[in-house]
Each structure stands twice: as C-alpha cells, then as structure tokens.
Amino acid sequence: xxxxxxxxISASGMTTQRFRLDTVALNxxxxxxxxxxxxxxxxxxxxxxxxxxxxxxxxxxxxxxxGLRYAGVEVVQIQEDDSxxxxxxxxxxxxxxxRGFVRYPNINPVGEMVILLEAVRLYxxxxxxxxxxKEMALRALQI
Amino acid sequence: xIENLGGVTSQVAWLALDALSLRHQVISHNIANAETPGFxxxxxxxxxxxxxxxNSLGGGAAALAGTPxxxxxxxxxxxxxxxxxxxxxxxxxxxxxxxxxxxLTANVLQYRSIIEAQSKRGDLLRMAIRERSV
Numbered sequence: 001x002x003x004x005x006x007x008x009i010s011a012s013g014m015t016t017q018r019f020r021l022d023t024v025a026l027n028x029x030x031x032x033x034x035x036x037x038x039x040x041x042x043x044x045x046x047x048x049x050x051x052x053x054x055x056x057x058x059x060x061x062x063x064x065x066x067g068l069r070y071a072g073v074e075v076v077q078i079q080e081d082d083s084x085x086x087x088x089x090x091x092x093x094x095x096x097x098x099r100g101f102v103r104y105p106n107i108n109p110v111g112e113m114v115i116l117l118e119a120v121r122l123y124x125x126x127x128x129x130x131x132x133x134k135e136m137a138l139r140a141l142q143i
Numbered sequence: 144x145i146e147n148l149g150g151v152t153s154q155v156a157w158l159a160l161d162a163l164s165l166r167h168q169v170i171s172h173n174i175a176n177a178e179t180p181g182f183x184x185x186x187x188x189x190x191x192x193x194x195x196x197x198n199s200l201g202g203g204a205a206a207l208a209g210t211p212x213x214x215x216x217x218x219x220x221x222x223x224x225x226x227x228x229x230x231x232x233x234x235x236x237x238x239x240x241x242x243x244x245x246x247l248t249a250n251v252l253q254y255r256s257i258i259e260a261q262s263k264r265g266d267l268l269r270m271a272i273r274e275r276s277v
Contacts, residue, residue, distance in 0.1 A: 009172050009175050013174060013177075016175070070172035125174050139254060
C-alpha cells in the first residue's frame with residue numbers, strides 16, 4: 001500500500017483549513033475597511049470547499065492502480081458575501097453618504113471567530129490522521 | 144514465499160493489513176472533507192467478507208493453507224478491495240468528526256495488533272530455524 005498517497009489526503013485537508021484560516025485573517029483585518037480595491041466597502045470573502053477528484057498525473061494514476069480512490073479536499077471557489085454592508089452613523093466621516101451613514105464591511109467578528117476555531121480544530125484532526133498514517137507505516141517496517 | 148511459511152493465518156493477516164490501510168485512506172478522506180458541502184462520508188467494512196472467507200475453509204484450514212485455491216480466493220478479495228467493493232456510503236449524511244477520530248484510533252490499534260501478532264509469529268519461526276530461543 002502506498003502510504004504517501006494516504007498522507008496526501010491529510011495534507012490536502014491541512015492546506016484547505018490553513019486557507020480558511022488565512023481568509024478569516026483577511027476578513028478580520030479588513031473588518032472596518034471602507035475603501036476596497038473594487039470601490040465601496042470591503043466584502044467578506046468565503047471559501048467554498050469541494051471533494052477533490054484524482055488528478056491525471058503519473059503519481060496519482062500509480063496510486064489509483066494500487067487501490068487509492070480518494071484525493072482529499074480542495075478549495076473550489078472564493079466567493080464574496082453579498083449580504084448588505086453594516087450602516088453606521090458617522091456624519092463627519094469622509095465616506096459618509098448624504099444622510100451621514102458610513103457603509104462598513106458585512107463582517108461579523110463573532111462569526112469569523114467561530115470559523116477560525118473550527119478551522120484550527122479541523123487542522124488538528126487532519127494532523128492526527130496524518131500521524132496515524134505515519135505510525136501505521138512505521139509499524140509496517142517492524143514486521 | 145513468506146506468506147506460505149506463515150500459512151493461512153499469515154495470508155489472512157496480510158489481507159487484513161491491506162484492508163486496514165485502505166480504511167485509513169477512507170477515514171482520512173472523511174476528515175479532510177469534514178467541511179465540504181454535500182459530502183457523504185464513506186465507510187470501509189470488510190470483516191464480514193473476511194469471516195466468510197475464513198469460514199469457507201471449514202475444518203480443513205491447515206490442509207488448505209497455501210494451496211492455489213485459497214491463494215486465489217485471497218487475491219480475488221484483495222482485488223475487490225482495491226476496486227472499492229466494500230466501500231459504502233455512511234448511514235448519516237454528515238461527517239461526525241469525533242466518530243471519525245474514534246474510527247481512526249481503532250484502525251491504528253487494529254493494525255498494530257496484527258503487526259504485533261505477525262512479528263511474534265516470526266519469532267516462533269526464527270526459534271524453529273535456530274533450534275533455540277532468540
């Protein structure tokens with residue numbers, strides 16, 4: 001059995017959870033950005049994950065022949081959250097509209113923290129799976 | 144060659160080791176996809192088939208050990224395993240991370256115990272070859 005391919009599965013899980021963590025960091029950092037690159041307030045970015053299919057590379061095809069049928073997970077898309085911006089009354093603010101409201105990003109810090117926590121825990125779970133695979137491989141050397 | 148030395152137990156044990164490492168991949172895949180929308184976790188269940196295989200030997204287990212017929216049966220089941228024959232969708236539709244972790248730990252323990260047993264078996268063989276305890 002090919003242990004390295006099995007480790008690839010856990011590695012893909014770790015990569016995607018890291019990516020989610022990065023996105024949360026980006027959202028938190030821009031929680032009060034009123035001028036984004038595209039104009040208007042910053043919009044919350046959300047990561048869409050999807051099951052990864054086997055790639056037609058040599059290594060993956062070889063692994064498939066040896067019985068591996070799973071390739072883990074991947075980031076399918078990064079989508080902007082379309083929910084309306086948070087309106088705050090700040091008449092003196094340069095970005096305030098005619099009524100004195102400033103459009104702040106649609107970011108809820110509590111929600112972001114929940115995603116952060118979840119991503120960290122899932123990262124841990126993937127590390128556990130990786131270590132379990134490593135231990136099995138090491139044991140196999142001891143026969 | 145070594146498989147034949149160990150007899151029927153070894154052949155079944157190797158098959159079980161193969162199946163367990165495949166199951167490890169299935170569990171890892173479930174954990175990696177814990178947050179994937181619409182993902183249905185999978186489960187690899189092979190103990191029933193292994194039971195049937197061993198029971199099919201009946202009383203003549205020793206006689207059948209290493210015979211082409213039995214080796215063929217083992218190979219057939221291994222091929223089925225690799226083709227994903229025993230992999231089914233989980234009954235529950237979402238990944239329960241704690242259950243997956245439990246499965247993962249149980250899987251490693253099972254793998255370790257088989258390896259331990261096989262290495263003890265190797266010790267016995269070594270003792271027989273050297274005509275003294277090792």
